[in-house]
Amino acid sequence: MSRPGVWDTDQCTLCFECVKQCHTDALVQFGERQSISTLLDDLMGEYSLYRTSGGGVTFSGGEATLFPKYVAAVSKQLKLSGIHTAIETCGVFKFSSRFSFEAPDAWAREALSSQPLWQMLSLMDIVLFDLKISDSEQHKRHCGATNSEIHDNFRTLVALHKAGKGPEVWPRIPLIPHVTDSPENLLALASLIKSVGLNSVTLVPFHNLGESKREWLKIPHRTHEEPLTREALGEAGRLLLSEGLTCFLPGEEIRDVDDQKVQS
Ligand code: SF4
Numbered sequence: 001m002s003r004p005g006v007w008d009t010d011q012c013t014l015c016f017e018c019v020k021q022c023h024t025d026a027l028v029q030f031g032e033r034q035s036i037s038t039l040l041d042d043l044m045g046e047y048s049l050y051r052t053s054g055g056g057v058t059f060s061g062g063e064a065t066l067f068p069k070y071v072a073a074v075s076k077q078l079k080l081s082g083i084h085t086a087i088e089t090c091g092v093f094k095f096s097s098r099f100s101f102e103a104p105d106a107w108a109r110e111a112l113s114s115q116p117l118w119q120m121l122s123l124m125d126i127v128l129f130d131l132k133i134s135d136s137e138q139h140k141r142h143c144g145a146t147n148s149e150i151h152d153n154f155r156t157l158v159a160l161h162k163a164g165k166g167p168e169v170w171p172r173i174p175l176i177p178h179v180t181d182s183p184e185n186l187l188a189l190a191s192l193i194k195s196v197g198l199n200s201v202t203l204v205p206f207h208n209l210g211e212s213k214r215e216w217l218k219i220p221h222r223t224h225e226e227p228l229t230r231e232a233l234g235e236a237g238r239l240l241l242s243e244g245l246t247c248f249l250p251g252e253e254i255r256d257v258d259d260q261k262v263q264s
Contacts, residue, residue, distance in 0.1 A: 036073045043078065056084025056125070065093045065117060072120035079123060086126040091150035093117055099156040104163035121157070124167040128202075129154055131171050132180050134188030142179055151192065158196040172202040173236075175228055181236055190243040200246040205233055 019027045034042075043057060050056055057078055059071050064087050075085045096115050100107050111118040121127065131154065132147075133139040139147040160166030171193050175181050193201055205228045214221060240247045 036070065036077075039074055040077050043074075043083075044081070047081065047083070050083050054084075056086060058128070059085070059087040061088065063090060063092070065089050065120070068116040068120040072116065072123055075120065075123040084125045085123065086128055087121070087124050088128040088130070090130050090132075091153050092145065093153060094149070095153070095156070099159070101159055104160055104165055108160060108163070108165040122166055126168045126170055127157055128170050128172055129157065130204075131173055131189050131192065132176075134185050134192065138185075154192070155196055158198060162197065169198070170200070170202060171198060172204050174204045174206065175233065175236055176206045177226060177228055177232065181228070181232060183235075183239055186236055186239050187243065190240055190245055193245065194243070199244065200248065201240055202248040203233065203236060203240070205249070 016029050019029045057075075059075070064071050071087070078085050095111065095117065097107070097111060108118075108122075112122060131150070133142060134147070136146040136148060139145070139150075154169070154171070157166055157169045161168055171189075173180060173186070173189055180186075190201070193199075207227060211221060237247050
């Protein structure tokens, strides 16, 4: 039982009844629940756009892998209509059985029938997989957990794709000043990406869109977190290009990093 006035997130069922009952608007609901059919109706309203542009639907978040059955149900219908699907993930998820590099076929057969997570992932065309910090202790310091599970999942998904059993994996590095953008970190992540046989990476420059949420929650601004400068993005891109990786910004390939538009 939680203390009066303390919101116990473990016990909250997100029914939002308290928001409806609150007469002073002290509680506010962000986002809204949508049934699978309502969401599909909304998405299919854009059908002609998907078909003409060759685009598709990306499940983002938060972390969409937390809702595997819901995402799988939506994705299944989209794919029946010929629409591409992708998912963005931080890579923190648990397969309920251990992947076997020796027998990916057998693992996929078993997993497909028993794991909602894998059923969902196998319905995706692309997994946009974030790799943040190579050093496990630093990863724990900044993200709250070590990176071993994330790197295991990354290797597993790439191996499954290579065995023809799973979605394509596109690694991405969120570039956060003074956290992920050091040459040591970028080189180590480049090495991880190359070790699984991939040769491209997307750089996702830090933005401070979360600042409005901080304001709303009355959390102090983090003045040391400024958007990346053009120079910093250029350096990161050049380093990864020199490691033999094709380098992208979201949606476009970096050929000459100095020409990219960067928030400054
Ligand atoms: S009323 Fe519902 S949303 Fe509000 S705290 Fe209780 S369980 Fe959570």
